[in-house]
Amino acid sequence: MMNFKIKKISYLFSVAVAALSFSQLAMADKLDDIKKAGVLRAAVFDSNPPFGSVDAKSHKVVGYDIDFAEALAKKIGVKLELVPTNPANRIPLLQSGKADLIVADITITPERAKVIEFSHPYFVTGQQFLVASSAANKLDAFADARIGAVKGTTGEQELHVRFPKAQVVAYDDVPLALTALRNGSVKAITQDSSILIGLLANAADKKNFKILPEYLSTEHIGVGAPKGETALLNVVNNTLLELEKNGEAAKIHERWFGKNSAAPEPRNFKISAPK
Known part of the structure; x- marks a missing residue:
């Protein structure tokens, strides 16, 4: 009876090891x-x-x-x-x-x-704000404003931490966020500084906007x-x-x-x- 139990345990252990080995092989390939x-x-x-x-x-x-x-x-x-x-x-x-x-x-x-x-x-890089050229130059001036960010980005997450009283509006991509800034739906948008620079460089109305020098975060x-x-x-x-x-x-x-x-x-x- 003892022999049978030992053999059964040994068999189950072998099956478990084999299954684990197969799982490891199936994964990471x-x-x-x-x-x-x-x-x-x-x-x-x-x-x-x-x-x-x-x-x-x-x-x-x-x-x-x-x-x-x-x-x-x-x-x-x-x-x-x-x-x-x-x-x-x-x-x-x-x-x-x-x-x-x-x-x-x-x-x-x-x-x-x-x-x-x-x-x-x-x-x-770092997260910065893009705002109207006539807007304030400090991030804290937007602490309770409507701010646009791109869904699923660290900028969106950081806004909730840094400015809990702000109304964060999430968009599918940067061009949509810029459109919201243009039509006044938001007072600022945030994104990596490099992306904002590229966005502004290609905008026909770039004189209407500015990038604030202060960083929201480092990325x-x-x-x-x-x-x-x-x-x-x-x-x-x-x-x-x-x-x-x-x-x-x-x-x-x-x-x-x-x-x-x-x-x-x-x-x-x-x-x-x-x-």
């Missing part, structure tokens, strides 16, 4: 899947210049994030497929398997890190990968470090944020592994 498919699907913005927008001449999606996505696909040795998204849909696209990576100006936060993996930061931007995909994340991180070392990362920044670009912003950071 995204890199192999990408190589077999011959395609890297990157979720990117197509209406948030200079990170990603449709070029008027070529009608292709171009931008800072697109250049990094292309570098990642080249490193893996596959073609790149761009999956247009907006801030609110970035993580759902990744979790549903419709995208392999998020390369769409996504800020690294502890909350997001619970559901997706993040690479080393490849861009550092570290990373590439998002599915949870548990260590092999894929390692390739992303190693590629980012290589791009920094060989100077290509600085060239990409100069292309989209250099002094001759539509959204000039100094590069006060380097891509490195967090300590």
Whole structure:
């Protein structure tokens, strides 16, 4: 009887180990899947210049994030497929398997890190306010105002923390938020400074607006990968470090944020592994 119990326990243990091994094999194979498919699907913005927008001449999606996505696909040795998204849909696209990576100006936060993996930061920026040129110059002047933000962004979250008395109005993308500012539905909108600079540079009525110098928060931007995909994340991180070392990362920044670009912003950071 004792022998039977021992054999039964041993059998159940073996089944459990086998099931765990199979589960581990089934999980974290995204890199192999990408190589077999011959395609890297990157979720990117197509209406948030200079990170990603449709070029008027070529009608292709171009931008800072697109250049990094292309570098990642080249490193893996596959073609790149761009999956247009907006801030609110970035993580759902990744979790549903419709995208392999998020390369769409996504800020690294502890909350997001619970559901997706993040690479080393490849861009550092800050949240600022875009307001009417006649408006006040201090953030605190908008403490109880209607303020526009993009759904699913850290800017939206930070507004609730910094200005609990403000009425935060969430929009699907930055152009819609700018329209709300134009028609007076909100008194300010918040977004990464680099995006606001690009937005204003392309606006026919840019003289009617200004970006406040004070930062709402500092944002570290990373590439998002599915949870548990260590092999894929390692390739992303190693590629980012290589791009920094060989100077290509600085060239990409100069292309989209250099002094001759539509959204000039100094590069006060380097891509490195967090300590």
